[in-house]
Each structure stands twice: as C-alpha cells, then as structure tokens.
Amino acid sequence: MALKELNFEFKAATPKTIKKEWAHLGVVGSGDMEVLLEKRRLNGAVKVKVVTPVTGFEKVWELVLAKVVKDNNLGDVYMEINDNNATPIVASMRLRQALAEASKPEREVEENA
Amino acid sequence: MGTEITKVWDSLKRDTQERLNKVKHLVKEGKVVAAEDTVALLEGVIKPGDKVNLEGNNQKQADFLAECLCKVDSNKVHDLHMVQSVLALKSHLDVFEKGIAKKLDYSFSGPQAGRLAEFVRDGKLELGAIHTYLELFGRYYADLIPRVALVVGFEADKEGNLYTGFNTEDTPVIVEATKFKQGIVIAQVNKIVDKVPRVDIPGDWVDFVIESPKPFYIEPLFTRDPALITDTQVLMAMMAIKGIYGEYEVQSMNHGIGFFTAAIELLLPTYGEELGLKGKTCSYFCLNPHPTLIPAIEKGWVKSIHCFGGELGMEEYVKARSDIFFVGPDGSLRSNRAYCQAAGHYAMDMFIGGTLQIDKYGNSSTATANRIAGFGGAPNMGCDAKGRRHSSEAWLKCGEEYGIQGDLVGKMPRGKKLVVQMQETFKEKLEPAFVEELDAEQLQKNAGLDLPPVMIYSDDLTHIITEEGIAYIHKCADMKEKMAAIRAVAGYTKIGLQADEQETKVLRQKGIVKTPADLEIDITRANRSLLAAKNIKELVEWSGGLYSPPAKFRNW
Numbered sequence: 001m002a003l004k005e006l007n008f009e010f011k012a013a014t015p016k017t018i019k020k021e022w023a024h025l026g027v028v029g030s031g032d033m034e035v036l037l038e039k040r041r042l043n044g045a046v047k048v049k050v051v052t053p054v055t056g057f058e059k060v061w062e063l064v065l066a067k068v069v070k071d072n073n074l075g076d077v078y079m080e081i082n083d084n085n086a087t088p089i090v091a092s093m094r095l096r097q098a099l100a101e102a103s104k105p106e107r108e109v110e111e112n113a
Numbered sequence: 114m115g116t117e118i119t120k121v122w123d124s125l126k127r128d129t130q131e132r133l134n135k136v137k138h139l140v141k142e143g144k145v146v147a148a149e150d151t152v153a154l155l156e157g158v159i160k161p162g163d164k165v166n167l168e169g170n171n172q173k174q175a176d177f178l179a180e181c182l183c184k185v186d187s188n189k190v191h192d193l194h195m196v197q198s199v200l201a202l203k204s205h206l207d208v209f210e211k212g213i214a215k216k217l218d219y220s221f222s223g224p225q226a227g228r229l230a231e232f233v234r235d236g237k238l239e240l241g242a243i244h245t246y247l248e249l250f251g252r253y254y255a256d257l258i259p260r261v262a263l264v265v266g267f268e269a270d271k272e273g274n275l276y277t278g279f280n281t282e283d284t285p286v287i288v289e290a291t292k293f294k295q296g297i298v299i300a301q302v303n304k305i306v307d308k309v310p311r312v313d314i315p316g317d318w319v320d321f322v323i324e325s326p327k328p329f330y331i332e333p334l335f336t337r338d339p340a341l342i343t344d345t346q347v348l349m350a351m352m353a354i355k356g357i358y359g360e361y362e363v364q365s366m367n368h369g370i371g372f373f374t375a376a377i378e379l380l381l382p383t384y385g386e387e388l389g390l391k392g393k394t395c396s397y398f399c400l401n402p403h404p405t406l407i408p409a410i411e412k413g414w415v416k417s418i419h420c421f422g423g424e425l426g427m428e429e430y431v432k433a434r435s436d437i438f439f440v441g442p443d444g445s446l447r448s449n450r451a452y453c454q455a456a457g458h459y460a461m462d463m464f465i466g467g468t469l470q471i472d473k474y475g476n477s478s479t480a481t482a483n484r485i486a487g488f489g490g491a492p493n494m495g496c497d498a499k500g501r502r503h504s505s506e507a508w509l510k511c512g513e514e515y516g517i518q519g520d521l522v523g524k525m526p527r528g529k530k531l532v533v534q535m536q537e538t539f540k541e542k543l544e545p546a547f548v549e550e551l552d553a554e555q556l557q558k559n560a561g562l563d564l565p566p567v568m569i570y571s572d573d574l575t576h577i578i579t580e581e582g583i584a585y586i587h588k589c590a591d592m593k594e595k596m597a598a599i600r601a602v603a604g605y606t607k608i609g610l611q612a613d614e615q616e617t618k619v620l621r622q623k624g625i626v627k628t629p630a631d632l633e634i635d636i637t638r639a640n641r642s643l644l645a646a647k648n649i650k651e652l653v654e655w656s657g658g659l660y661s662p663p664a665k666f667r668n669w
Contacts, residue, residue, distance in 0.1 A: 087539040100637045
C-alpha cells in the first residue's frame with residue numbers, strides 16, 4: 001500500500017508549548033496509529049507530518065489537527081503521526097491522549113512508571 | 114328476528130380432529146413420530162392457506178422441521194402464511210421459493226436479510242409486517258393465531274412433555290397461542306427420553322414429538338471476546354458509566370449485544386468500583402447470560418438477571434449462581450423471551466445499545482438499503498413505556514429533565530425511561546454514522562415497504578454517546594436545539610462539521626452536551642488495561658472454570 005505524506009502548519013491564538021521535551025503514544029504496527037510530540041522552537045507554530053495509507057481524508061486530518069491545536073492553545077510543537085488506517089475518531093483520541101501525557105509534570109510520570 | 118341459523122361453534126376443533134385422524138397411522142407410541150415420517154406428517158396436518166409458526170429466534174432453531182417443511186409436496190401444501198420470530202436459516206426462505214409459503218409476518222432476520230429484500234422485490238414473498246417480538250407475540254393472540262406450530266426442545270417423553278430448559282425462549286408463548294385455539298403443535302427434540310428433567314411444556318399441549326437426526330442449531334450470539342474491545346470503546350464506556358450510570362444511579366437495565374456494552378460490563382469491577390458506584394447502579398438486568406458480565410457478578414454488583422434465552426457455554430455457571438439467575442428445580446436456567454421482553458419494556462429504567470446510523474433528528478436504524486433486517490426486541494427495550502405507572506429515582510430524574518414535559522402534561526410529574534445509543538462517529542471503512550437521511554428510507558423505496566424501518570425514534574431517545582461526548586438530547590427544548598446537540602457530538606462527519614462553536618458552547622454550559630473533559634474523565638486512562646478481563650480465557654478464570662466457551666472462542 002502506497003503511503004502518503006501530509007504536512008500541516010497551525011497557529012493558536014495564545015500558544016503555549018508542552019511540559020515535557022517529547023512524548024510518544026501508540027504503536028503503528030499492531031495498533032491503529034502512533035503519535036510523536038516534540039518540543040521545538042517554531043515561533044509559536046505547530047508543525048505536523050502525517051504518514052498515512054488512507055487517501056481522501058486530507059481535509060478531515062486538517063480539521064482534527066486544527067481543533068486539537070486550538071482547544072489546547074498548542075505552540076512550538078512538532079508532531080509526527082504514523083497512521084495505520086485509524087479513523088478520525090481514533091486519531092483525535094490518540095492526539096488528546098498524547099497531549100494529556102505530554103502535559104503531565106515529568107516527576108509525576110516517573111512516579112507512575 | 115325470524116330465520117333461525119344453525120350455528121357451529123366448534124369448527125376449529127372438528128377440523129383439527131379430522132387432520133389428526135388422517136395421520137394416526139404415523140404415530141408409533143404415545144405421541145412419537147419417526148424422523149423419516151415427518152414430511153408425511155406435515156402434509157397430513159397442514160392445509161393450504163394455514164398460518165404456520167416455525168420456531169426459531171436469534172438463538173435456537175427448529176431447523177429439522179424447517180427442512181422437512183421445504184420437502185412437502187407443494188400441490189398438497191401451498192399458500193402458507195408464515196408467522197415466526199426470525200428468518201435466520203436458508204430453509205426459512207426456501208419454502209417461499211418452492212411455492213409452499215406465500216406470506217410472511219416476522220420480527221428479525223440476520224443472515225437472510227439481503228435475500229429477503231430480493232424476494233420481496235421480486236414478488237416471491239408477500240411481506241405482512243416487521244414487528245417487535247412482543248408485538249408479534251401479541252398478534253399470535255389476535256389475528257395471527259398459528260393453526261400449526263413447529264417448535265423445538267432439548268428432550269421429550271413419549272406423552273409429549275417437553276424439556277426446553279436453558280433455551281426455553283419463545284416456545285411457551287407459541288404453544289399456548291396455538292394449542293388453546295385448537296391448533297396443532299409438533300415438536301422436534303434432540304432426544305426422546307423416559308422422563309424429562311423438568312416439564313417446561315405439558316404433554317397435553319403437544320400433539321407430536323420427533324427425535325431429530327441431529328441436535329438443533331443454536332448460535333452463541335451474545336458472546337463478545339474482550340480481546341476485540343478497542344480503546345475508543347473503553348473511553349465511551351467510561352463516559353457511559355460516569356455520565357449516565359453514576360449520574361442517574363440507574364438500577365435496572367437492558368444491555369444490547371455489542372462491544373460497547375461488553376466494555377461497560379468489564380469496566381464495572383474496575384472503573385465503576387473506583388467511582389464508588391457498586392450498589393448504586395446495575396442491580397437488575399434483563400439480558401441473556403453475557404459472559405462479559407461474569408466479573409461484575411463475581412464482584413457482587415448484580416442482584417438479579419432474567420434471560421430471553423440462554424448462551425452456549427454459560428450452562429454450568431448459571432446453574433451455580435441460582436441467587437442471580439432464574440433456575441428450575443432441575444438446576445438449569447429457565448429463559449422466556451415473552452416475559453423478559455415484558456420486563457425489558459416495563460420494569461427496566463434504561464436501554465443502552467449500539468446502532469448503525471443516526472439521522473440529524475436523532476432517529477436511528479440498523480437497516481441498510483438492501484437488507485430487511487428487522488429489530489427483534491430493541492424497539493420495545495428502546496422506547497419509553499407509556500403505560501408505566503411505577504416510579505424510580507432514575508426514571509423520575511430523566512422525566513424532570515425532559516425539555517418538553519410541560520408542553521405534554523403541564524405541571525404533572527412524570528418519569529421517562531433512559532434510552533441510550535452508543536455510536537462511534539465513523540464506522541468501519543470510514544462510513545459516517547451520523548447521516549442526513551437513514552438508509553432505511555432508501556430501503557423503504559427499494560423493497561416497497563409502508564414505512565422506513567426505524568429502530569428507535571428520536572422522541573424515545575434520551576442520550577447519544579460518541580467518542581466526542583454525551584448529548585443529553587431529552588433535555589432539549591425543541592427539535593432545533595436537539596439537532597444542535599446531535600451535531601455537537603457527531604465529530605468530523607458532515608453532520609458534525611456543521612456544528613456551530615458558539616452554539617456548542619451554550620449547550621455545554623446548559624449540561625446538554627458533556628465532553629470527556631466536562632465529565633472530568635482522564636482520557637489517558639482510556640485503554641484496554643482498564644478491562645476486568647482482557648480475553649475469553651480471563652473470563653473463564655473469573656468464573657472459577659464454570660464458564661465453558663464454545664470452540665470458536667477458545668484460542669489458547
């Protein structure tokens with residue numbers, strides 16, 4: 001199956017970056033998709049690269065991502081998504097989960113681990 | 114007044130006696146007829162134009178009798194009017210193909226739904242109506258009384274006493290309607306014995322018993338493998354438990370058969386317990402013995418369960434839990450679809466299940482454009498019982514919240530049943546689950562039906578749960594607000610994309626729409642590790658080895 005690369009850039013009104021340096025969620029092989037979040041200086045913008053086998057859902061990806069960025073006032077983040085036929089539902093949930101993970105203070109995460 | 118008319122008041126009885134006399138020679142001993150004489154028996158007792166009931170539902174099937182009915186001579190037996198719960202087996206439609214049957218009144222069809230639509234379109238079958246189970250059972254006692262019933266049980270003795278046991282299901286309601294209106298009852302059983310373990314149907318209500326060449330077909334329809342539950346389903350189950358089960362403290366309910374409710378059942382001992390809900394919700398159920406409910410039962414959540422039918426593999430577990438299930442003196446479950454449907458309609462505070470499509474008004478259906486599937490019991494479970502007169506806290510709270518209550522009954526207090534549909538906004542193959550118009554409307558045109566087959570109408574539906582959140586649509590003041598609430602949880606479907614941000618914000622402030630964040634649900638916890646059992650093997654362990662899953666679910 002041919003993979004397709006989609007690139008997006010968003011800017012929230014009052015952007016703030018994530019607490020952790022990076023976060024990773026999900027497995028692309030056995031699961032539905034993986035998300036990698038990385039703190040990066042982008043003048044407050046969010047850059048996203050999506051690698052997906054599904055065609056015809058560019059607009060939905062853009063809407064899902066734009067909403068996540070806006071709802072979370074996200075900025076200075078680089079996001080990489082490797083999609084394995086995830087529905088927009090799963091994509092949206094995985095992103096929300098990844099962000100919640102990335103927003104937890106480092107220490108708390110260590111204690112949980 | 115003049116002319117005197119000599120009236121005959123027992124013509125049915127006389128006709129039945131004539132039919133029985135014709136087949137006397139086929140009876141071996143008591144009421145026993147040999148399997149190889151079954152076709153001759155049917156040709157002898159069935160007359161053209163008879164209403165005939167062929168027992169079967171989404172579980173057990175009178176499959177041998179169905180096959181024999183296909184083999185009768187259509188010159189002798191034709192134009193039958195079939196009245197039956199489901200259309201599940203190939204033979205159920207073959208009788209129409211062969212010109213033996215002509216008209217059908219039924220309730221549910223699964224695998225044969227596509228072929229049924231073809232038959233209706235091609236004029237091979239005259240479709241009376243699609244009913245709910247209770248509605249059809251009701252008509253067995255009015256205008257659809259079977260003249261001959263072909264039923265199924267586990268065992269019979271020579272006097273015709275039937276043991277239907279774990280899978281009693283529809284047998285009592287069919288036999289009573291048929292026999293007491295002078296009809297003829299024929300039963301296929303797996304075994305003819307000297308003494309049945311218990312009498313489920315008394316022998317004098319049964320005319321003939323036949324030992325079938327092989328045991329009747331039965332499907333494990335209510336077994337859901339926890340291994341297939343997704344993280345999204347876990348998230349939605351968390352929302353259901355916190356935003357509905359906990360919010361209303363619903364004590365009595367029916368769960369649908371899908372993975373959403375399986376996820377809820379498996380979260381009760383973990384997430385539910387964490388929220389302190391044990392004892393406050395989920396005490397009484399009407400549903401089949403779902404294996405996924407084992408962990409919650411073992412943890413003491415459930416007080417009572419009445420069943421429509423059995424479920425393969427759950428026999429020994431049910432037997433050992435007679436405080437929870439309805440169990441006979443012989444130790445096996447007594448299911449009864451008619452009573453369980455009545456309980457589901459009148460005694461339950463909530464119905465919760467899944468669907469395939471929800472339209473922009475909140476009507477939902479599992480019908481697709483080319484399949485006449487029917488809904489079985491779902492519409493009776495999934496509707497407000499307008500005849501209900503007893504109260505409960507959940508029912509009253511839902512009624513108090515009902516946005517148009519005042520327009521309907523003024524200041525008079527009245528409760529409302531919770532009718533909840535869980536639906537991911539996109540289904541497999543990225544088909545949207547929220548639509549402008551239901552496929553059911555296309556089906557109506559394609560198959561020439563009187564009306565589109567709607568499973569649950571918008572005025573009965575109270576809550577919609579998607580991965581985006583819960584819409585408490587019963588709280589809405591009018592259809593305009595209701596449509597906005599539906600858009601707010603419809604995600605990235607065309608319907609959802611029409612949501613207005615400001616409008617959604619107001620709905621969230623009013624508590625008509627709640628997102629996982631509004632419900633204070635930690636979304637990072639929404640994953641499979643929260644399930645009390647993660648696969649079938651763990652369900653067996655929870656049951657202490659009493660649950661014995663069918664072979665197709667054993668993968669270890």
